[in-house]
Amino acid sequence: MNAPLLRRALRGLGPRGLALRVAPRNPAPRQLAPRSLARAPAKRLAVLALGTLALAMFGAAPLIAPRIAHAQAPAALQPPPGAYVRDSQGVIVRNSNVGDPKIGNLCWRTGYWTPQQALPECDPDLFPAQPVTLNVDPPPPPEQWRVYPPLQEKQTFSADVFFDFDKSVIKSQGKAALDGLIVNIAKINLEVVIAVGHTDGIGSEAYNNKLSVRRAEAVKAYLVSRGIAPNRIYTEGKGKKQPRAANHNADGRAQNRRVEIEVVGTGR
Secondary structure (H helix, E strand, O other), rough: OOOOOHHHHHOOOOOOEEEOOOOOOOOOOOHHHHHHHHOOHHHHHHHHHHHHHHHHHHHHHHOOOHHHHHOOOOOOHHHOOOOOEEEOOOOOOOOOOOOOOOOOOOEEEEOOOHHHHOOOOHHHHOOOOOOOOOOOOOOHHHHHHHOOOEEEEEEEEEEEHHHHOOOOOOOOOHHHHHHHHHHHOOEEEEEEEEEEEOOOOOOOOOHHHHHHHHHHHHHHHHHHHHHOOOOEEEEEEOOOOOOOOOOOOOHHEEEEEEEEEEEEEEEE
């Protein structure tokens, strides 16, 4: 065997005589010298041009793909727009007031509006009304309350001072006595005045009943003329039913002819 050829073969063997040279899976493209390119035939130059073009196209694909994917991202990943239309300063746009408060000055909603995104100033009907608390002053403590004790006064006037015999017209002396009573009534909160007429035992019962009623009504008329409300005065005639003394003598009969006036009210 030729010695140079044997040495060249042994260089490519390993310890066990196996070839160590393995062709790489993706060999790097060979760089042709300008002189070699000049020598390459036209077909080889065409193949080289197509390979360079493919490398330029597919090699840039990983850089272009993320930009395309970002531009074609689904709308669900984008932040949703607001529920109301806002101007450049972020203020909610409202429609102009057309004169009807139910239509004018309403917030413009977008197509993405939902009840969960509603605002109280735009959709107050969707929010429960807040209870209104009234500031009421508490009542004063019981010790500051002023209690007015009830007043009840009963005066008895002789009919002979008020009236002439068998008459129901009040005399001047009777008017003076009633004027003093009116002064006392003005000092209280009047509730009622009760005027009851009585007679002696002379004459029939029916006649004395009518006479006692006329005298009680005469007292009421005078009190009303001095400013007492008529609905505050109650009159009644007892006739000779309730005598205070015996009617068999003049002194007793004089005591029975009388007018009793009772005043009921509270102090001021």
